[in-house]
Amino acid sequence: MNPQAMQEAMTLMEKARKYDELIAFPERDYELHCSFCCKGQSEVDKMVTAKNVCICNECIGVCVEIIAEDENEGASANE
Numbered sequence: 001m002n003p004q005a006m007q008e009a010m011t012l013m014e015k016a017r018k019y020d021e022l023i024a025f026p027e028r029d030y031e032l033h034c035s036f037c038c039k040g041q042s043e044v045d046k047m048v049t050a051k052n053v054c055i056c057n058e059c060i061g062v063c064v065e066i067i068a069e070d071e072n073e074g075a076s077a078n079e
Contacts, residue, residue, distance in 0.1 A: 005068035009061055016048045016057075034059055 031040045032047050034056040041047045044056040 002068055002072070005064045009064040012060060012064075013046060013057060016046055019048075 031042060032049060032054050033040050034044065034047065035053040036055055036059040039056055039058070041054075041056075044058055046057040048055050048057075048060070
């Protein structure tokens with residue numbers, strides 16, 4: 001992963017951490033699961049949630065890599 005993509009991922013993870021601290025979610029009697037890889041929240045470091053979907057830190061990392069690859073390919077084509 002290139003340094004810029006890594007920094008963007010770290011920034012996103014920090015924003016998620018701050019969001020978790022600001023929002024108090026009600027206690028749940030079930031475990032949340034990532035909508036992409038289906039891992040439970042106990043299997044990952046962080047889970048970002050919205051109304052009907054969740055994404056884990058591992059899937060966010062994969063997304064950042066995919067976007068970085070696309071940006072690198074676009075930059076190479078412009079040279």
